[in-house]
Each structure stands twice: as structure tokens, then as C-alpha cells.
Amino acid sequence: MELRKLLGDRVVERLASSQRFAALTGAGVSAESGVATFRDPNGLWAQFRPEELASMEGFLSNPERVWQWYQYRRHVIERVRPNPAHRALAELETLVPEMTLITQNVDRLHQRAGSTRVLELHGNLEENHCADCGLPYCDRISDESPPRCPACGGLVRPSVVWFGEMLPADVLQEAERTARRAEVFLVVGTSAEVYPAAALPFLAWQHGATIIEVNPTPTPVSAIAHASIREKAGSALPALVELIAAVRTTDGMGQTTLRRR
Ligand code: OAD
DSSP states (O other), rough: OHHHHHOOOOHHHHHHHSEEEEEOTTTHHHHHTTTOSSTTTSSHHHSSSSHHHHSSSHHHHHHHHHHHHHHHHHHHHHHOOOOOOOHHHHHHHHHSSSSEEEEOSOOOHHHHHHHHOOETTTTTEOOOOOOOTOOOOOOOOOOOSBBBBTTOOBBBEEEEETTTTTOOHHHHHHHHHHHOOOSEEEEESSSOOOOOOGGGHHHHHHOEEEEEEEOOOOOGGTOOOSEESSHHHHHHHHHHHHHHHTTTSSSHHSSSSOOOO
């Protein structure tokens, strides 16, 4: 179906007139770059046990295994590139007065695509810090085992959020503020099963945002979405951003019955 029809007049009008846009992204946005998702049938959690690889208990019981798994994921990310979905979200920043990207991804592909305002809810794979004293660790690392902190001798870990851990408070607070203020809130490539990230679309909806979901598969967010685009992000987002560009120009406006408020 043509995108404009699928979205409907009210949603297209919001795309044309809104000042504040935000997006929540998940692993699905990087899938077409070749980064595995977590909960799809061939996803990471179908092959590996999250409690062994993404928890402090798992790390303490076998630091080498956890470290090697993150080194493997780091090497995957070094080899891949941002895809058209990442690039479309970066372009959206240039089209609207305010665009904040909230991501659960740790791969930094949004930044590599050019997005400048990115809130990383679950940390990132590029950085490390001491599991004991919290000091950032920037020295050499090997693939085999975690280094020791030069300050306290503690084990160094990747700076990602593990199950059972708090999200960085300032980042979460800013993400919630963004959700409350957003007029248009995109939800892209996330199963919306992991909290508190999954609560953000609902917070945005409660505060009046128009919710647009991009996901081939329905999720809990589908129930509140004003429009659900059941396509892969790599094709859906460039089309959506092209439409936003069109309806925010005089020519594009002329093709519709839209009015700026
Ligand atoms: P999931 O693996 O749970 O969900 C991926 C979603 O992306 C699914 O809903 C898919 O249908 C969708 N998807 C797959 N391919 C897509 C594509 N090409 N375009 C658009 N959508 C696509 O990943 P997340 O929701 O990101 O947390 O998972 C949330 C968190 O759970 C992760 O940040 C990670 C994980 O455990 C931690 O490690 C703390």
C-alpha cells in the first residue's frame, strides 16, 4: 500500500506540522547491517544464555567467556556499516527542528551514520570500565581475557548495561523527558519487551505523541500505534523520511490538503 495512504491524513498532517520528533530504536534497525537481533528465531538469545553473558553473575562466574563474547560482537561491529535505516534517521535530524534518537543498541551505528543527538540507554560496546571502582579503562585490550584496572586491580568490563542493572540515570531521565515532549515518536525494530526502554512509547502516547511503529512483526506497541509499517526498517525508513521531507516543503504541502497550524 502506498505509504501516505497507510499512514492516513491525520498522521501525515502531524509529520508535516510537528516540531519535536523522537525515535526509539532496537536491534532490528541494525539487522540489515548484519548485526544479529536478540529475540528473533536466529537471534543471539536463541544461541546464548543471557544470564551467562549479560549479567554481573555470569561475568563473575566466567569473566573470560563473557569478555570473549563481547570481543566477538565488537569484531562483528567493526566489520559492518550503517544501513539505509540508520542514514534515514540521521537525515531526519536535518529536516525537523528537534529530533532525538533513543537507542537500546550498543553498536554505535547511528552515530556512524551521522546522528548527533543519540541517547544510549544500554551503554555501548566501544567503551570499558572497571567492574569494581567504575574507572573508565582506555588502555590496550586482548581478545582472550578482561584486563585489570590499573587503579584498583578489579576486572574491567564492557560499558553495556546488563540484566539486573540500572540504566544510566541521566540518560534515562533525558529519554523520558524526550518521550513526554515528543509530538511524533517513531518505534523502530524493537520487540518492546525490555523495560524501562519499552515504557517510553507508552509515555510518549500518554502525552499526546503520534506513534509510528516500523517492524515486520507486531509488538506490544502496535496496540497504541497510530500507524504500523510492517516492513523492514531499511526500506520503510527512507520512504518515511522522504515523505516527511516532501510534506514539509511547499510543493509537498500543495499535493495534500494539509495546513500548517
Ligand atoms: P529484539 O531482538 O528483542 O527485537 C528485535 C525486533 O526487531 C523484533 O521485534 C523484530 O521483529 C524486529 N526486526 C527484525 N528485523 C528487522 C528489520 N530489518 N527492520 C525492522 N525491524 C526488524 O531486540 P531489542 O528490542 O533491541 O538489552 O531488544 C531489547 C534489549 O534486549 C537489547 O537492548 C538487549 C536485549 O537483551 C541488553 O542487552 C540489556
